[in-house]
Amino acid sequence: MKIAGQRIEPFLSAADPAVRCVLLFGPDVGLVRERADTLAAGVVPDLADPFLVTVLTAAQLKGDVTRLVDEAMALSLTGGERVIRVRDASDVLTPVFKDLLGETRKHSLVVVEAGDLPTRSSLRKLFEQTDTGAVIGCYPDDGRGLEDIIRETLGGYGLSPAADALSFLTSSFGGDRMVVRRELEKLALYVGGGSGATGVVKLADVVDCVGDSAKLSLETIAYAAADGDQVGLDRALERAVLEGISPVAVLREVQRHLQRLHLAAAQVAVGKSSDQAVSGLRPPVIFKFKDQFQRQIRGWSPRRLNGALEILSESEIACKSSGTPDIPVCGRTLMRVAQLARAR
Structure with missing residues (x-):
């Protein structure tokens, strides 16, 4: 069965006793591990107890197809429930889990951790189509x-x-x-x-x-370019070069910033206030930049935003070309963007 949305947290805190095998998958590896820990902690008092928790890898199970069923059926030497944790699972293990999910005998809870399985994944489909197994997608928070x-x-x-x-x-x-x-x-x-x-x-x-100095440098560049602040832009670019930030990363950050301006301006055009448009952006605009961002919405026209985005896209392609001096190309491009910002 598939567990999603608002059903996830209640399931993790009090899992259905009829479900004896849970597959956790997704691009957020940390969330996969956190939810696996939560499920296991609901069954055993100590996740580090080797008598209550057995950890298996995909490599171990591929070499011994009966091991998972044997471990799941084994009783604890110290009494109480056990948990079997399987890590790095993939479609290669589908036959192994098919045998386990077909078992009618009660067995230990099996918690399976996997990467980002596509919708066509045979392992994912197997868990979705059974009543004794559950599958939960783990995606990044935003x-x-x-x-x-x-x-x-x-x-x-x-x-x-x-x-x-x-x-x-x-x-x-x-x-x-x-x-x-x-x-x-x-x-x-x-x-x-x-x-x-x-x-x-x-x-x-x-x-x-926590502040990421590279991210702060990139945002400083983006805001300076969109403000038409050529002096501030030159200073921020120099700092970024000294920090070893890639010119392509710089160009992409400025593109992202202008795209967010374009999106917010479109919201204003249909009747929203600039404050509402900015508040609706995700990820949100940093509080100290909010007034500056709103001024930039009012200062840029859709035509000039489209022109600046086209220039940035062409420059990124040029920077990726072999033999092209990417730092000078990046600098000239951002100065052109700053000039467009001032042509109001």
Whole structure:
């Protein structure tokens, strides 16, 4: 059976006893592992107990097709329920799990971790089509979901993020739940969270502890180019080169910024206020850049945005061409974008 949407969290906290095998898959490896831990912790008191938890890999099962059923049927030497964890699963193991899911005898809970399986995956289809197995997709948090994770994790340390800090964190984090949790825990310790704490995490704390200097450099370039600030742009580009940031990464960040301006401007054109248009963007605009972003919406016309995006696309192709001096090409291109920004 397939477990999705609002059914996922209730299932993880109190899994259906009739389901004895759960497949967790998706591009967010950290979320796959976190949900696997949650399921296992609902059955055994200690995930590190070798008598209660057995960890198997795909390589081990490929070489011994009966091992999974044998392990699932085995009783604990110390009494109580057991959990079998299978990692790095793929379609190669479909026959192995077909045998297990066909078992009528009660067995230990089997928690399976896999990568991003496509819809045509035979392993995924097998779990979706049986009543004794369940499959849960694990995809990167974004928007409101990521904000909830940030608030929940910091809240566990007695901390809450300020609005601009929350906005920065939401736009900075990538798509791995485990990495997000680790970074937030590091931030909480830096701020001084803990038993009895009731503090507020400020933007300065986030930039000092979690802030990605490369990302900050890229955003500075994008805003300077879209503002037509040639002096600031030249200074930011020089810093990016010293930090070793790829010219292609710079061009893509500016393209992304102009595309977001285009999207917000389209929302304004159909009657929304600039504040509503900016608030609806995901990931959200960092709080301290919000006024600047709104000014840029008003300053750029759709025609000039299209022209700038075309220039950036052509420049990226040129930078990828063998023998092309990519740093000068990138610099000239962004100066052209800045000139378009000033031609209002």
